[in-house]
Amino acid sequence: MTDNFRYQPPQTPWLDILYQDKDLIVLNKPSGLLTNPGRGAELADCLFSRVKAQFELAQLVHRLDLSTSGVVVMALRRKAERELKRQFAAREVKKRYLAVVAGQLKTESGSIDLPLAVDTDQAPRQKVCEQQGKAALTHYRLLQQYASSALLELRPITGRSHQLRVHMLALGHPILGDAFYAPAAIVAAAPRLLLHAASLQLQHPYSGQALEFTADTDFVNANGSLNWPAETF
DSSP states (O other): OOTTOOOOOOOSSSOOEEEEOSSEEEEEEOTTOOSSOOSSGGGOOOHHHHHHHHOTTOEESOOOOTTOEEEEEEESSHHHHHHHHHHHHTTOSEEEEEEEEESOOSSSEEEEEOOEEEOTTSTTOEEEOTTTOBOOEEEEEEEEEOSSEEEEEEEESSOOTTHHHHHHHHHTOOBTTOTTTSOHHHHHTSSSOOEEEEEEEEEOTTTOOEEEEEOOOSSBOTTSOBSSSOOOO
């Protein structure tokens, strides 16, 4: 979080539930809402606490950054929690993100294979670190090129903290609205971080059935155009 950060989580919808059964619940998290509580009473309101108030046995199995929106799954039973965590740890869960990044892409698709570590001078920021970083791999594909930005599909294979944001920065195309990593003009070019967890594929923790959950984003229309005024950077 930046130094001038003030937590003002969105209140509506309180919970955007995409799917629910006795084992799991899937939600569309809005940008600006923590997945799990931070330190201090002012950071207590989060997606997990809201779910927990209705489903006492709910447990987190993964998380999205505060500013990232999109699909989050939680377990509603202990056995489901163990199995879902196993799937995430084994990298069996397939994740697809949408992001709007700055600049004109030179190649329409590719992979970023750069290890990441915490930047100890600016924690919780992350950085590329060949010596001490943990392996991190992201595949990307251009979906739409605009005048000075581009809509990308991102498929992270690993799940490192801030992976997509740092990998896009390393590629030379920071994500619009990224107050952690983008230059000021690119931060100001969007009303929020333009990163959205669009879909999640996993196996049902009890039946083993293949499931896919999707959530629309608020920053791109169905035709691929952006949902805010003309670019200003």
